[in-house]
Amino acid sequence: MVAEAIDAAEQEFEWCLKVLAPLGGYAANSDFAEAVPRFQLRLLDAITALEQVYRRVKQEEKRVISRKPDLDQRWFRQRMVKLAFYTKALAHVLAIGRSIGDGFAWFFYESHRELIEEHRKHQRQPLLPPRIGALGERLTLQNMLVIDGKLMLYHGITTFLRIGDFTLIDLKTFEVAAIGELKSSRPDDEHVQTEVSLVSVNPKLLPRIQATKPAEKMPARMSITPAMADRLKRQKKVMFEALEAAAKDREKAAPAKLSEFHFGALEDIVRRCDTRKFEWVKAGPGFVIGAVRIGPSHKRQLSTTLLNNAGANAAELAVDAPDWAMKIVCDDRRLNSMMIGTLFGEEGDMIAPRGSFPVSLWPLSPEVLADLLLQRVMVITLLNPAHLWIALEAKGYELVTDREGRVTGAKMIEGDLLTELSSLEHYTRMIASFMMTEASILALIEQLMASARGKFDGRPMKVELDMKIKRFPDLRKTRNLNR
Structure with missing residues (x-):
């Protein structure tokens, strides 16, 4: 039962990745325009x-x-271990599915980074609503996918859309027309009723819905209990406040710089790796990528990888990893260290960090994306952050270390102004797990620090800055799926 479910999902995910590829910058095929409307329902x-x-x-x-x-x-113990194993495998596959959904939704939401951050402030729902709730949401998506030029983005297939049940996107301007909430009920065996509530800060963008003649045997309007009405009122308030706060933040947001990534090196090494040994490439001054294929490239095998532990021995093939690690050792040995990681080995690895964009929108071919997300290729990364720390020192920063000598922050003194940067592990993760170049990380840090200094009012203060990584220029004025 579990293996069959994973195999069926893998087939659908592979189709979805082919649809997503043009949204990530890869060439579109002839079926793209026809496939996009079916994407959300199939996923x-x-x-x-x-x-x-x-x-x-x-x-x-x-x-x-x-x-x-x-x-x-x-x-009993053996049975519980096995069931926990199944649960973990299914959760991992569900994470793959929603990472794919993230890519689709992000394409339409990308110009609304402030609203994305409002969504992220709320807890993520790990599963779809049960029974009638899920049925009502699916039927609504099926029947209201595009209405008056507004595309319905269903939140349940994503990880980062958490306020309301769906978003309406204007397909001409890519503006958020509204966020919506759905309530469903089943008055009898033949009908499902849904009540749609829309919240918007720009009523001009709301869709015009043409009234239709009701069916002859239409059941009475859904009854809303006082408790349900009170909950809906609170939900509407949250939606409106999020839209309003995002609109204000958007007005004062500083433009982000375009970032560069090691996607070319990643694409190349995944394409040329085989099952015999790891292939390696030095992608940056302190960054090495290694890849090995777990099984035949033409065969779907996600259930085998997850349930039979097919990739367990793949790491044993990395016998030459120490040699490649030596290639990124600095002459200044006081700062050398080695961070070893893998891509997408755990469920949480597929959720894009704050300020970044979904892994399913990485500008890779659909075949390579499938190899990575569907566990057909194991990727190991080696990062020596010493190169980054030395570059920061060259820009005038003083490194802050803990008792073990590990770099934890950086500071700069300019006259009477002391600026400190913390949480450097976030930036090293952006290199090791999300392929950002060291040069782009340095440029990003410089931009963030300049923004922090601009907010200084003469008193000691802690400034929390939102990192916004851009992969393309702002395309709001040029994107139009109706053309």
Whole structure:
């Protein structure tokens, strides 16, 4: 049951990645225009099918626990370990699916980074609503996918859209027309009722919906209990406040600089790696990428990789990793260290960090994206951050270290002004896990520090800055899917 569900999802995810490729900058094929409208429904159906199996496994866990006193304890422990293993594998595949959904939604939301940050302030819902709620949301998406030139983006197939159930995007301007909330009920066996509430700070963008003649056997309007009405009122308030706050922040936001990445090196090494040994490339002064293929490139195998641990021995093929690590050692040995990581080995690795963009929009070919996200290729990264620290020193920063000598921050003194930068591990992660070049990280730090100094009012203060990484120029005026 679990393997079959993963195999079916893998097939759908591969199709979705081919649709996404042009949105990430890769060449579109002839089926692109026809495939885009079907993208959300196919991805939603794949996620729904996976979640049904996930819920069955969780129900089996509860059933086994309830019978624990009557069971052989050794069998009980083995069964619980196996069910936990299934749960983890399914959660990982669901994370892959929603990372793909993130890429689709981000393409339309990319010019609204302030609103994205408002969404991120709220807790992420790990699963779709059960039963009638999920059915109502799917039927609404199916029947209102595009209405009066507004595209419905369904939040349930993403990780970063967390306020409301959907967003309406104006396809001519790529402006957010509204955020919406859905309530569903089933008055009888033949009907599903949904009530749609829209919230907007620009009523001119709201869709004009033409009234239609109701069906002859239309059931009575959905009844809303006082508790439901109160909850909806609070939800509307959250949606309006988020839209309003994002609009204000957008007016004063400083433009981000275009960033550069090691995607070319990553594409090349994934394409040329095989199953015999790791292939390596020195992508930057302190950054090495290694890749090995886990199985045949033509064969779908996500269930095998996750359930049979097919990639467990792949790391043993990295016998020449020490030699490549030596290639990025600095002459200034006081700062040398080595960070070793993998791409997308854990569920959380597929969620883009704050300020960055989804991995499914990396400008790679759909075949390479599938190899990476669907666990057909293992990628190991080696990062020596000493090169970054030395470059910061060259720009006039003084490094801050802990008792073990690890760099934890940097500071600069300009006259009477002391500026300190903390959380440097975030920037090293942007290199190791999200392929950003060291030069772009330095430029980003300079931009953030200049912004912080601009906010200084003469008193000691802590400034939290939002990092906004750009991959393309602002395309709001040129994007138009109706052309």
